[in-house]
Amino acid sequence: MLSEVIKSIVRFILLVLVQVLLFNKIRFAGFINPFVYPLFILLLPVRIPKTLLLLLSFITGLSIDVFSDTLGMHAAATVFLGFLRPTILKILAPRDGYEAEASPRLHDMGILWFLYYLLISIFAHHLFLFYTEVFRFNEFWYTFLRVILSTLTSVLLIIVILYLFDKQKEKR
Amino acid sequence: MRNLFLFLSRHYFSILFLLMEALCFYLIAQNNSYHNAGMLNSANQVVATMYDGVSKVTDYLNLAENNRRLAEENAQLRAMIPESHFDTTLVKSTVQDSLHNQQYSYIEARVINNSTNRRNNYLTLNRGADAGITPEMGVITGHGIIGIVKDVSAHYCTVISFLNTQSKVSVRFKKNNYNGSMIWDSDNGPTEATVIDIPRHVPFKIGDTLVTTAYSAYYPEGIMVGTVKEYFLDPGSNSYQIILKLSAGFNDVSYVYVINNLLKNERKKLEDNLKDAK
Numbered sequence: 001m002l003s004e005v006i007k008s009i010v011r012f013i014l015l016v017l018v019q020v021l022l023f024n025k026i027r028f029a030g031f032i033n034p035f036v037y038p039l040f041i042l043l044l045p046v047r048i049p050k051t052l053l054l055l056l057s058f059i060t061g062l063s064i065d066v067f068s069d070t071l072g073m074h075a076a077a078t079v080f081l082g083f084l085r086p087t088i089l090k091i092l093a094p095r096d097g098y099e100a101e102a103s104p105r106l107h108d109m110g111i112l113w114f115l116y117y118l119l120i121s122i123f124a125h126h127l128f129l130f131y132t133e134v135f136r137f138n139e140f141w142y143t144f145l146r147v148i149l150s151t152l153t154s155v156l157l158i159i160v161i162l163y164l165f166d167k168q169k170e171k172r
Numbered sequence: 173m174r175n176l177f178l179f180l181s182r183h184y185f186s187i188l189f190l191l192m193e194a195l196c197f198y199l200i201a202q203n204n205s206y207h208n209a210g211m212l213n214s215a216n217q218v219v220a221t222m223y224d225g226v227s228k229v230t231d232y233l234n235l236a237e238n239n240r241r242l243a244e245e246n247a248q249l250r251a252m253i254p255e256s257h258f259d260t261t262l263v264k265s266t267v268q269d270s271l272h273n274q275q276y277s278y279i280e281a282r283v284i285n286n287s288t289n290r291r292n293n294y295l296t297l298n299r300g301a302d303a304g305i306t307p308e309m310g311v312i313t314g315h316g317i318i319g320i321v322k323d324v325s326a327h328y329c330t331v332i333s334f335l336n337t338q339s340k341v342s343v344r345f346k347k348n349n350y351n352g353s354m355i356w357d358s359d360n361g362p363t364e365a366t367v368i369d370i371p372r373h374v375p376f377k378i379g380d381t382l383v384t385t386a387y388s389a390y391y392p393e394g395i396m397v398g399t400v401k402e403y404f405l406d407p408g409s410n411s412y413q414i415i416l417k418l419s420a421g422f423n424d425v426s427y428v429y430v431i432n433n434l435l436k437n438e439r440k441k442l443e444d445n446l447k448d449a450k
Contacts, residue, residue: 021226024287025289026289027289033289058192061196065199068287068290071203072198075196075199076193079193079196080189083185134291
């Protein structure tokens with residue numbers, strides 16, 4: 001249990017750093033910004049208390065905001081993701097439910113399940129984030145295109161990150 | 173009362189969610205106002221120190237390009253000093269020049285964080301209140317304008333980049349005095365801007381240079397902003413829209429000058445009187 005907490009803290013620090021020092025500087029094809037930090041929220045244990053989940057979402061989003069001078073924007077989107085996560089997990093639940101101590105993991109749940117999980121969650125997060133950033137609907141379809149393409153890029157990058165760093169833990 | 177508690181306990185998660193979203197949007201609204209003295213921005217000590225360390229490393233990547241730009245700027249400045257001009261007068265004036273009081277002073281600063289890929293972009297500089305920087309000072313490079321100082325901490329400051337959907341800078345053609353407004357949208361990308369309100373009768377061609385006007389309280393007059401890349405008549409109006417190639421390289425800017433307009437307060441006070449009179 002304790003080691004899980006420490007692992008989560010390390011994961012939090014690494015994901016925030018990678019996001020603000022690397023991925024914030026990236027702009028594929030002119031307008032695609034990948035955001036990988038929501039992965040932290042997605043990897044929290046399934047049975048985490050809901051209040052704690054919202055609180056952690058807020059802190060994660062706020063950390064990104066402080067680094068990128070977008071106070072409130074990432075916090076709002078990540079809290080939205082935290083709010084949706086229990087519902088998403090319920091929809092995607094396997095027939096016999098989740099194990100008591102389980103966290104959603106790529107190698108436990110299988111690539112297909114995890115891909116669905118990522119696509120739904122990241123799409124919800126990006127949708128909220130990009131429309132909050134634009135804050136008007138008169139570029140609706142352009143923003144929507146940015147959401148779709150950024151979602152696909154983020155999901156791809158997250159899968160790569162997981163294969164690079166999460167797989168090794170399995171071997172141990 | 174009991175029903176109320178029942179309702180609260182059943183929906184506490186949704187209520188908590190809505191409260192937190194309300195807090196977030198309050199923060200967003202706060203951040204959009206010009207000044208905020210809060211610590212939740214990249215001028216705060218922890219974040220800025222980290223960006224400072226990282227930029228010390230990444231600066232090496234642009235070293236060659238920066239040296240070239242500095243040399244270029246030195247050459248331009250050298251051409252401006254009196255010794256570079258051929259003296260056509262026979263008697264050198266010895267009168268102390270009282271016509272030219274200094275209006276602008278410049279503070280050199282290093283960019284330690286920079287974004288160009290969002291709708292509202294910001295920079296962080298390694299100079300703050302200690303170096304005499306205050307909010308609303310203009311920021312330029314040797315090649316063009318960069319933005320306006322937003323928040324200042326003891327050793328760092330944040331700058332609203334010109335690459336910001338709320339930016340509007342008054343510009344004019346270098347060769348004549350016709351002026352317009354330069355604005356930016358994320359469609360422009362980090363290398364371009366749009367100039368609007370150029371009347372139809374103004375003669376210009378592709379490649380013409382645009383500079384800042386004296387209307388702005390932030391920038392001195394005549395700072396280059398960019399060159400005309402393409403233009404077209406704004407449908408439904410009688411003015412041109414110009415797509416401008418920005419002369420400042422926003423993507424790899426690393427050294428900038430913060431402009432201290434020594435007469436800004438005087439001018440602002442005078443112009444504020446007009447607002448009160450309305």
